[in-house]
Structure formats: C-alpha cells, structure tokens
Amino acid sequence: MSKTILVIAEHSDGKLRQVSYEAIQAAKLCTKKGDNIHIAILGYQITELANSISDESIEKIYVMDHPDLEQYNPESYVAGVNQLVELSSPEGIVLGHTAIGRDLAPIISASHDAGQISDVIKIETLENEVLFTRPIYAGKAFETKKFCSTPWVLTIRPNNIDTIEIKNGSIAIEKVEYSNPISLRATIQQVVRNTSGKVDLSEAKIVVAGGRGVKSQEGFKPLQELADLLGGAVGASRGACDADYCDYSLQIGQTGKVVTPEIYIACGISGAIQHVAGMSQSKVIIAINKDRDAPIFKIADFGIVGDLFTVVPMLTEEFKQVLA
Numbered sequence: 001m002s003k004t005i006l007v008i009a010e011h012s013d014g015k016l017r018q019v020s021y022e023a024i025q026a027a028k029l030c031t032k033k034g035d036n037i038h039i040a041i042l043g044y045q046i047t048e049l050a051n052s053i054s055d056e057s058i059e060k061i062y063v064m065d066h067p068d069l070e071q072y073n074p075e076s077y078v079a080g081v082n083q084l085v086e087l088s089s090p091e092g093i094v095l096g097h098t099a100i101g102r103d104l105a106p107i108i109s110a111s112h113d114a115g116q117i118s119d120v121i122k123i124e125t126l127e128n129e130v131l132f133t134r135p136i137y138a139g140k141a142f143e144t145k146k147f148c149s150t151p152w153v154l155t156i157r158p159n160n161i162d163t164i165e166i167k168n169g170s171i172a173i174e175k176v177e178y179s180n181p182i183s184l185r186a187t188i189q190q191v192v193r194n195t196s197g198k199v200d201l202s203e204a205k206i207v208v209a210g211g212r213g214v215k216s217q218e219g220f221k222p223l224q225e226l227a228d229l230l231g232g233a234v235g236a237s238r239g240a241c242d243a244d245y246c247d248y249s250l251q252i253g254q255t256g257k258v259v260t261p262e263i264y265i266a267c268g269i270s271g272a273i274q275h276v277a278g279m280s281q282s283k284v285i286i287a288i289n290k291d292r293d294a295p296i297f298k299i300a301d302f303g304i305v306g307d308l309f310t311v312v313p314m315l316t317e318e319f320k321q322v323l324a
C-alpha cells in the first residue's frame with residue numbers, strides 16, 4: 001500500500017528556508033515508488049511560496065494563508081497543522097530541527113499519539129527498514145533508531161541531509177481555509193530582529209566563529225569581513241558573548257545554536273566541551289589559536305597556530321585573490 005509523508009515547510013523573509021528543501025529530501029528517503037509527498041506551507045500572504053518548489057516526488061502542496069499564522073504561534077500553528085494532517089492522512093510528518101520545528105513537533109506528536117525521532121542527521125534504508133541516526137550526549141555518540149508504529153514525526157538537523165534542487169515548479173496547489181480559528185491565549189505583538197547577519201547562522205555553509213581571543217567588539221570586524229567574502233555567517237563562543245563582544249544570538253554550543261556547516265573556522269576559541277557540542281559535526285573544522293595546546297586542535301581538521309589578528313586578514317586577502 002502506498003503511503004504519504006507530509007513535510008511542514010518553513011519560510012522567512014518571503015522565501016522557503018533551506019531546511020525545508022532538506023526536509024523534502026528526507027521525506028523522499030522515507031518513501032518508495034508509488035508513495036506520495038505532500039507539503040504544508042502555513043503563514044500569511046504566502047501563496048506565492050508554493051511556486052518555489054518543484055520535484056517529481058511531490059503530489060500536492062497545501063497552502064494555509066491566514067493572519068493568525070503570520071508569526072509562528074504554537075496555538076494557531078498546531079490547529080492549522082492538525083487540520084492539514086486530517087486532509088493528508090500522512091504516515092509520517094517531517095519538520096526541520098529549528099526553533100519552530102523543535103517547538104511544534106512534540107505538540108503534533110502528542111496530538112496524534114505519534115512516535116518522534118528528533119535532530120536526525122542521517123537517513124538510511126536497509127532492506128525494508130528506514131533507519132534514522134542522531135547525535136546524543138552533545139555529539140559524543142550517535143544512536144540509530146527506527147519507527148515501530150505510525151504515524152510518526154521526524155525533525156532533521158539543518159545542513160545534514162542533501163537538499164532537493166531549488167527551482168520553480170507547477171505542482172498542484174490546494175488552498176486550505178484555516179477553518180477553525182481558535183481564540184488565541186497569547187498573540188505576538190512585535191518581532192524585533194537582533195541579528196545583523198545576512199546569512200542564517202544555523203543554515204550557513206561557512207561559519208567564522210570568534211571566541212574570547214577576539215578581545216573586543218571591534219575584533220569581530222575581520223571575522224565578519226571574512227564571513228561576508230565567503231557568503232557565510234559569524235558565530236561566537238559563550239566566552240565572547242559573556243564578554244559582550246557580540247550578541248548572544250551568535251552563541252554556538254550546548255546552550256546556544258547547533259551548527260553543521262561545510263566549513264567552521266574557529267578563531268580564538270579554546271574548544272571547551274560545551275562549545276564543541278554545538279559545532280563538532282561541521283564537515284571541516286579550521287582552528288586558529290595562538291596556544292598550540294588549545295583543545296580545539298584535537299577536533300580540528302586543519303590547525304593554524306598563530307595570532308588571529310594576523311591570520312584572519314591573511315586568509316581574507318588570499319580568498320580575495322582566489323575568488324577574484
């Protein structure tokens with residue numbers, strides 16, 4: 001019998017987020033020929049977004065457009081998603097392991113008495129089973145799990161599952177009226193962005209992160225210049241945030257963001273276990289530190305022993321030449 005997987009797509013600034021395309025790929029890995037993938041896009045004035053998805057695996061895109069869905073609000077989003085789950089009757093629901101996904105997924109699981117596997121970084125098919133791998137103990141070990149019942153809910157960590165090609169398409173779009181607006185117990189009055197970065201840190205392919213070794217707010221400027229040149233984002237250790245060199249929204253680690261970029265450049269970061277928990281899954285780690293015994297070198301693929309204020313501008317100049 002064929003099955004359906006429903007992907008809850010996220011968007012920001014009028015575009016689908018990269019992790020939404022990765023979630024579609026994750027859904028594809030959970031399906032066989034003849035199965036269906038449905039996409040759900042919830043928001044306000046977002047109908048156009050449905051045109052930015054094209055893949056032969058997708059049967060239908062549900063668009064739910066309502067002012068109550070303009071900002072993420074768990075109450076309205078759960079009501080909307082549950083309405084779409086009823087329409088789609090999926091065996092599985094896939095979300096990004098993002099701030100929204102982490103909040104929404106357990107509520108949806110609880111509503112449908114579904115099993116949940118979170119923060120998945122790898123999906124494999126073995127004979128007739130689909131296996132999901134996720135890091136545990138702050139990335140020190142991995143566990144592989146499978147679902148034993150349906151429905152199920154999955155969240156995938158950004159930047160780990162390949163993405164489907166991002167292109168415009170013409171997939172059947174079903175506009176669904178948000179039919180039962182509930183009386184919200186809390187509403188969002190205003191969202192004030194506290195980040196200046198052009199690239200979302202949790203989805204960035206390249207992260208240039210600074211630690212206490214950066215020494216000041218001014219010290220982050222060369223890091224920002226390198227990140228801008230490479231189309232990446234700036235991150236930080238808690239040491240740098242605590243010292244007020246940068247905003248806490250940049251903090252990476254156990255109590256900050258988890259990032260898995262292609263390249264992570266750690267500048268003046270010692271490599272404390274709590275920091276490593278947030279970046280150890282990066283594909284290539286480059287560490288710049290003037291202390292050759294700094295623990296960050298133990299997990300680095302490339303280490304540069306030196307003063308970051310000399311090395312980072314040198315790297316920027318080299319990349320400028322290469323990219324010219």
Ligand code: FAD
Binds near residue numbers: 236238252309
């Ligand atoms: P330091 O450890 O002070 O290291 C600075 C490094 O910069 C040193 O290695 C030094 O050699 C190098 N350096 C100095 N000057 C230069 C220079 N000119 N050029 C090159 N290198 C230079 N930390 C996080 O990052 N994220 C978290 O989420 C997090 N959560 C935590 C949760 C808990 C419960 C606790 C207890 C701690 C947490 N921490 C977290 C803090 C963590 O333990 C470390 O204190 C912190 O990561 C240290 O930051 P740092 O590496 O920038 O600073």
